[in-house]
Amino acid sequence: MNRELRREDIELLAPAGHWDAMRAAVANGANAVFFGVEKFNARARAANFQTDELPDIMSFLHAYGVKGFLTFNILVFEDEMEDAKRLIEACIDAGVDAVIVQDLGLVKMIRELSPDFPIHGSTQMTITSPEAVEFTKPYGLERVVLGRENNLKQIKTIGEQARLPMEVFVHGALCVSYSGQCLTSEMWGGRSANRGECAQACRLPYDMMVNGEHKPMGDITYLLSPKDLAAVELVPELIEAGVTSFKIEGRLKSPEYVANVTSKYRAAIDKYFDGVDAKPSKEEMLELQQSFSRGFTYGFLEGTNNKKLVEGTFPKSRGVFLGRVKEMTREGVMVELEAPLKRGDGLVFDAGDPTKKEEGGRVYDLKQRGAKVEGEVPGGLVEIVMGRNDVDLKRVRVGDRVWRTSDPALDKRLRATFETDKPYRTFPVSVSVHGEAGQPLVSLWTDESIGATVTVASELPLAVAEKRPIDETLLRDQFGRLGGTLFELSDIDAQLSGPVIVPMSELNRMRRRAVELLEAERRRPPAYVKRPASADSDAVKPAPRPAKPRLTALCRNLEQVQAVASRTDVDFIYADFEFIKQFPAAVEAVHAAGKKIALATPRIHMPGETGYFQNILRLKPDAVLVRNTGAVYWFARHFTMNPSADHPELIGDFSLNIANHKTANLFLNDAGLSRVTPSYDLNIQQMIDLLGKSPTDRMEIVLHQHLPMFHTEHCVYCTFLSEGTDYTNCGRPCEEQRVSLRDRIGMSHPVRVDEGCRNTVYNAIEQSGAEYLEEFLNLGVPSYRIEFLEEAPDKVVEVLNLYGKALRGEVNGTQVWRSLKATNQLGVTRGQLVK
Incomplete structure (x- = not known):
């Protein structure tokens, strides 16, 4: 220790x-x-x-x-x-x-x-x-x-x-996703996990699709539901x-x-x-x-x-595993118990498909070798007899798992700990007493756990005792009667001058008053410095409508980068690759075209992973897309310690969770970012509210993307496509295979891996905010990002040209929307932007 x-x-x-x-x-x-x-x-x-x-x-x-x-x-x-x-x-x-x-x-x-x-x-x-x-x-x-x-x-x-x-x-x-980085509920139902409204999409069943083909998994269907x-x-x-x-x-x-x-x-x-x-x-x-x-x-x-981490066969609480059904009997089932069981306990029979109705109920009787057993059976072969109205035994099969879902005796014992009239805890008090005839008896009570002392004096003066004067033993007995209060007497020190006496009723009153005062001391709230509320001094008016709004593109492979650099007029490109070994070629291609490039950090930064940031700087990009506060701190500190270097600009991404103007100002002014991207948790009205009080000339809005829903340390490639347990022994199936998760309505959501072997599950359908472009422009936002995932180079060029026309006023947002809807096989969604 x-x-x-x-x-x-x-x-x-x-x-x-x-x-x-x-x-x-x-x-x-x-x-x-x-x-x-x-x-x-x-x-x-x-x-x-x-x-x-x-x-x-x-x-x-x-x-x-x-x-x-x-x-x-x-x-x-x-x-x-x-x-x-x-x-x-x-x-x-x-x-x-x-x-x-x-x-x-x-x-x-x-x-x-x-x-x-x-x-x-x-x-x-x-x-x-x-x-x-x-x-x-x-x-x-x-x-x-x-x-x-x-x-x-x-x-x-x-x-x-x-x-x-x-x-x-x-x-x-x-949570299977990193807390603060899950957008699934927001995307699918407008119930943001960042707003306390998680719909637990991780607890739903999914089919595993490998290279577009369904991979049979038996009864493993809860691929994102951790224990x-x-x-x-x-x-x-x-x-x-x-x-x-x-x-x-x-x-x-x-x-x-x-x-x-x-x-x-x-x-x-x-x-x-x-x-x-x-x-x-x-x-x-x-x-x-x-x-x-x-x-x-x-x-x-x-x-x-x-x-x-993930077993995958059920998504909800099961309780205690008892064993499997070995045999059906006339009145119940035979089970080799792996945990204790008694009458009144609740059971469920698990046939391997939690989506269907499961049989379960209370244990009516337990039998061993044909004889009823009273009390708890600790283990071994036992016949479990269920109430006839509880369980349809025709739906129970040999091999079904049996779980104890409730233990009324345990619940009763636990409730007894807090359903009581007695105090939950008591605290030691020491008492010091002094006095002399003709003067009040004065007692000082000290709550030893918080160091607070209160003073209580008798209302009547002490009298000379003719017989049986009060002494320390008597005071200990009277002042120690603290049952039912928060206190217990630990020590008493009596300093009395001569034989004195006071009525017992007075000692009882003093004790009760001391308890009141001590309890008030315990309950007293801490005092904090409180300043008067002031107006929002950091709120600003939006910038004027930009004369030449800018289109940027985020690419997830080298072919996309090369297409944007050589075939479009987009002059600022983000590279966000699964494997950074292609970063140098991306930087070279973009700079050769006379354009600028930003390299993206991972969304998560763990201890010892700053080498990733150093690698980015060695490649001399024009900007860095920072996605976590660890990266913001590291780059800002590095720039401060190396003031003469030619530093790239820092751009804050959606994952910094900027949802109000104060957060925007914190990253722009305190942290020194050049521009920031609002959170994906905002609908259109919330976005407008944010932009209405923020420096919009330093904002960039992601206008088109496959929303990154789950971001997780749990790797589905490793778990279900290898014999390994982590990146050291999994064989890297992510380099050879492409996995997606097919949901209950048939949509397949791509799963991609980053350099840290973390998985991101992307929404199957592309999202576009084209219909709101005019509002964003009027609020002074100058920069709009289009993000790609798996699109072929020709598709990348086509989409960028369409949005380029919208920014130049050649088509409106509704026309962009209709065009995307017509050319995308799965259509397009407005995503969380819808009110």
Whole structure:
């Protein structure tokens, strides 16, 4: 054990979607709770709390010495900025211990309102490297929540280099996409994951298409549905890697789940600091599975293992695996149990197709060798008898998997931890008493856990005692009667002059008053500096309509680059290749044509991956398309340290999640980017609102593209086309094969790999904003990007010429739309731009 670490340095952070879950978290050992209110949080489907409940929430949590963090982990649109400001002011007034924030513009707003109100950088910020942490430091973030894709070695590196407290998810559902980088729900249903409205497209079935042909996968159809994270066995390693906050996912989960998971991680952390084996027992792991489990994995904490991350046969919680049906009987089924079972437990029979109705219900009886068994059967061959009205046994087959989906006894035990009239925790108080005859009895009560002291004096003066004077033993008995309160007496020191006495009723009153005062001290909200709200001084008027708007093209292979450079009048080309070995040829081709080129960084930056940025600079491009804050920080710092060099301009891409003018200004002014691309989460009205307050002459809008929906560390090529587990042993099938995922309506969405072996799933249908071009021009936007994916060079030239005509006013946006719709086999979509 690392002896420098202290138990009090480690925080166990539990979720709460409602009051019962919050009570469950506190009762089972959470040091902090994160929760959302009715707006502005990434769990819009949760019950959530109301803003006017904030004082009561914080009073409750602080009474138990628990911190409360409000989740504000979504992008904030322009028309919501005033509401966002009011919510932050309410948090400051209520003494919220921190807000968990995704939107960097919101971070700026908070700092305008208060220099010391605590901010935590959400995992939605996609912080995965020391450089990304450094980017946040000028804005005074107290801690960052690292991406779920960071492994233990990377976490340790980030902590040692960036030196900011780190919060890491340790349990719960895993997003297959990088948080903050998933656009699937937005594309398909206008329900943005960056707005707390994720429709969980990753949990849907897909067919795997390889080079255009369907690859049979048996019962593996949930190709993007990861198992659930369960890192309780890695608690020691996480502590020693420098993790200071252990975060449990689950604001949509039941209070029983919160109680169960919180208690298990509390025990593991305490065992570590007690110097005993922190590993959970088999029974404890089964209880964790029972509350919610799609199968457990360490996620990426021990490194990438694609085979262990996604199993692919079911997308929802199954609970505990009991075994397979070995034989059908007249009353039920025979199963060789791999886990305990008892009467009343809930079961489901899994025939391998979760899309169809599954048989399940309560266990009515258990039999072994023909005799009924009372109590729990720990394992072995058993006949399970189900209620006749619960299960149609004709639909159950030998070989079906059997899962225990509920355990009423466990739920009852978990509910008992928080459904109680007793305090969930008590805190030691020490009392110092002094007095003399004719003067009040004075008591000083000190809450040892927070260091607060209150003074309570008797209303009656002390009298000379003729017999049985009060002494330390009597005072300990009277003042120690603290049952039902938050306190317990730890020590008492009585300094009394002579034999004195006061009525017992007075001692009881003093004790009750001391409890009131001490509790008020615990509940007192922290005081933050709060500045008066000011007008938007950084909002600007849009630029005038550009005289010569510019068309740019983003190409994903060398042939596309060569076609744009030699056959069109587009003079600025982005190269965004799967494999950077073709970058030099792209730079050479573009410069030979007398045009400019920008090279794109990956969307994700991990520790030790700055060599990619150095390679880009060696090729001397005219610009760099930066896609993450780690890259923004690295390039800006490199330019500062090398002031005499001829530096390329830095252009911010959509993945920086710019949804309001404050975020735009942060990247343009603070970070020094030359121009930026608005977030793909904006519909047309939200885009217009953003442009109406931003320096539009420094904006570039992506007008045409295949939307990049999922961006994930999980590699479907490795998982399903190789025997390997990661890039070191997969054989690189991505270099020989082309994979797409066919959805339920028959659309095949291409899957492409970047230099870091991360996958991007692109929407099958092209998206065009041509119909809104006139509005963008009137708002002063001068630059419009057309992005290609797999188009042949002739098609690239055709599409660019069409948009070129639109920019010159030779055709209007509607004509562009109709032309694209007529020439594209799958048609074209307006995508998320539709209101």
